[in-house]
Amino acid sequence: MRLIAMFLVVPIIEIALFIQVGGLIGLWPTLALVLLSAVAGVAIMRSQGARAGMQIQRSLAEMRDPSRPLAHGAMIIAAGLLLLLPGFFSDALGLLLLIPAVRTMLMAQLARRVRASRVQMHAATMRRDPHRPPYDKGVIDGEFVVADEDDRRPPVDLPLDTDDTGPSRPGRGSGWTRH
Template sequence: MWLLLPFVILPIVEIALFIQVGGLIGVLPVIALVLASAVAGVTVMRHQGARAALDLQRAMQEFRDPGRPMAHGALVMIAGLLMVVPGLFTSAVGLLLLIPAVRSLILRQMAARVRVSGSGFSYRQTHGAESEFGADPAGFRPGRGWRDEGVIDGEYSVQDDPPAPVREGLTDQSAQKGPEGGPRRGDSGWTRH
């Protein structure tokens, strides 16, 4: 029931504002005001959204908390969306959200109501040799839903020119000769075609 209340009250407020402002300045100026608000909202979403993305990227590069730029960027996008929605009240709220001090106040109020109860990540070796400390030295433990998929990490390198002499039968390079009589360049010896 409470979720439906804004959808009932908001159109009534918008209609009342259209009637009051239209009576003061006229119908055509009110329509022009709503259209200008929509154009400004699209512009805000385009430019401020790109700026918020740059602020987020800069925060990530400088190893700062990206939460603040993300929250400000989200509020700016909401402000642009409210300005696009036809209505005088929603446009006024959107304009208020464009003021950085108002956004900071809203974010402080929201942060005061958020309570973090706990979080964590763990990883544990389930098989194989344990370290000298008896477990993974980093202290990781597998979290819920973690499964060992049998993946083995490793490194490899492609060796274009094998060390001489190449032992016969270990690689397929004896069967494929390059233009100079030696092994063909690019054959690493791992596959046989």
């Protein structure tokens, strides 16, 4: 019932605000404000959404709970969508969602209603490189670099070994490989 009331009340509020603002500043400035807020909404969704995505990835990489950056990111995208919608009421709600303190307060209100019963992570469910086999306990997968090679070798980018008969013949060093 609330959802139906919202879909009826919000457009009436938006139309009333269009009439009031249009009467105060005129038609063209009102339309310019609507277009400007739509452009700002798209810009906010692009920049702040990407930033929120990086924060979510950082949380996952550091094995921290990603729910807070995920909620902030979702609210920032909602703010951008509200700014994208034509209307001053939706723009005001979108601008409010851009304020970090408002987002934090809204998250606290939502957190009171949502309870997680159990969160569990297993190493077996973590994503593995499909090209590497699973190892038993005690096996560490790694890579190495030989640091004590002889530094007197010729550089790798030597020209082809040529003589009077033409390019290098089979069996002779080409200069491009190390023998």
